Amino acid sequence: MGTTTPKVIVFCGKGGAGKTSICALTIKCFMEANKKILAIDADPAGGLSWALGIFPQRTLDDLQHTLSLALHNKEVASTEQLYAIANYELLSTLIESKGFDFLAVGRPEAEGCYCSINSFLRHCISVVVQHYDVVCIDGEAGLEQVNRRVLDTVTHLVIVSDTSKRSVSIAKSLRTLSQDRMNPMQCGIIINKMGDSYCEVDQLPVIGTLPPSDTIVQFDAEGKSLLEIDDHDTYYTQLKEMIRHFL
Numbered sequence: 001m002g003t004t005t006p007k008v009i010v011f012c013g014k015g016g017a018g019k020t021s022i023c024a025l026t027i028k029c030f031m032e033a034n035k036k037i038l039a040i041d042a043d044p045a046g047g048l049s050w051a052l053g054i055f056p057q058r059t060l061d062d063l064q065h066t067l068s069l070a071l072h073n074k075e076v077a078s079t080e081q082l083y084a085i086a087n088y089e090l091l092s093t094l095i096e097s098k099g100f101d102f103l104a105v106g107r108p109e110a111e112g113c114y115c116s117i118n119s120f121l122r123h124c125i126s127v128v129v130q131h132y133d134v135v136c137i138d139g140e141a142g143l144e145q146v147n148r149r150v151l152d153t154v155t156h157l158v159i160v161s162d163t164s165k166r167s168v169s170i171a172k173s174l175r176t177l178s179q180d181r182m183n184p185m186q187c188g189i190i191i192n193k194m195g196d197s198y199c200e201v202d203q204l205p206v207i208g209t210l211p212p213s214d215t216i217v218q219f220d221a222e223g224k225s226l227l228e229i230d231d232h233d234t235y236y237t238q239l240k241e242m243i244r245h246f247l
C-alpha cells in the first residue's frame with residue numbers, strides 16, 4: 001500500500017442535491033471492491049457521519065485548536081516538533097471503522113489566523129492520504145473546506161446536482177472553479193433525483209443520471225446508515241455502474 005497514487009474524490013454541489021447520499025454509497029462500492037478507504041466529512045453539519053453511522057468525538061478543527069494552543073503557549077520548540085504533534089494528533093483523530101477509516105473536519109474555523117497551522121494540516125493530510133487506495137470527501141455546497149485543506153491532493157471532482165435550474169447553475173460554477181484551480185483532475189456531474197423532468201445541462205460533462213429513490217428517503221427518515229442498503233438496490237446498482245466507469 002502507498003506505492004500507487006490514491007484516488008481522492010470530492011463530492012460537491014448545491015445544498016440538498018444528494019452529495020452525502022452519493023458519497024456514502026460510493027464508499028459502499030469501494031468497500032465491496034475491498035479497497036482501503038478514507039472517508040472525510042468536510043461538511044461542518046456532519047451529514048456523512050450520519051450516513052455512515054459514525055459519531056466522531058474529535059474533529060480536525062479540534063486538532064487545529066490543539067496545535068494553536070501549543071504554539072500560543074510556546075510548548076513547541078521546533079518545526080519538527082510541531083510536525084510530530086500534528087501527525088500524532090491527526091492519527092488520534094482518525095476513526096477506524098469496519099471497512100473504512102473516517103475523519104471529520106468539524107465546525108468552521110474560529111477567529112484568528114490559522115494559515116501556518118493550515119499548511120501543516122494540509123501537509124499531514126497529504127501524508128495520511130497516501131496510505132489509502134481511495135479517499136472520499138463529502139464537501140459543502142462550495143469548495144471552501146476542500147480548498148483550504150486538501151486541494152493539492154484531489155484527483156476527481158463529482159458534482160451532484162438535482163434537476164433545478166439553480167442547482168445546474170451551481171454545478172457550472174463549480175466546474176469553472178475546478179478548471180481554474182484544480183488541474184489536472186477529472187470532473188463529472190451526476191444529475192440526482194431525475195424523474196420524468198427535463199434537465200438542460202449544456203456542455204457539462206455528465207457522468208449519468210440517478211432516479212428518485214424511496215429507499216434513500218426511508219433510510220434517511222429512520223436515520224439508518226446507507227451502507228446497509230441492499231447490494232441489489234436499483235439506485236445503488238445504477239450508481240455503482242456509473243462510478244465504475246468514471247473512476
Ligand SMILES: Nc1ncnc2c1ncn2[C@@H]1O[C@H](COP(=O)(O)OP(=O)(O)OP(=O)(O)O)[C@@H](O)[C@H]1O
Pocket residue numbers: 013014015016017018019020021022043047141192193210211212213214216217220
Ligand atoms: N435519489 C434520491 N431520491 C430521493 N431522495 C433523495 C435522493 N438523494 C438524496 N435524497 C434525499 O435528499 C435529501 C438531501 O440529500 P443529501 O443529504 O444526500 O444531500 P446533500 O447534498 O448532502 O445535502 P446538504 O447540502 O444538506 O449536505 C436527503 O433527505 C436525502 O435522503
Ligand SMILES: [Mg+2]
Pocket residue numbers: 019020021043047048138
Ligand atoms: Mg450533505
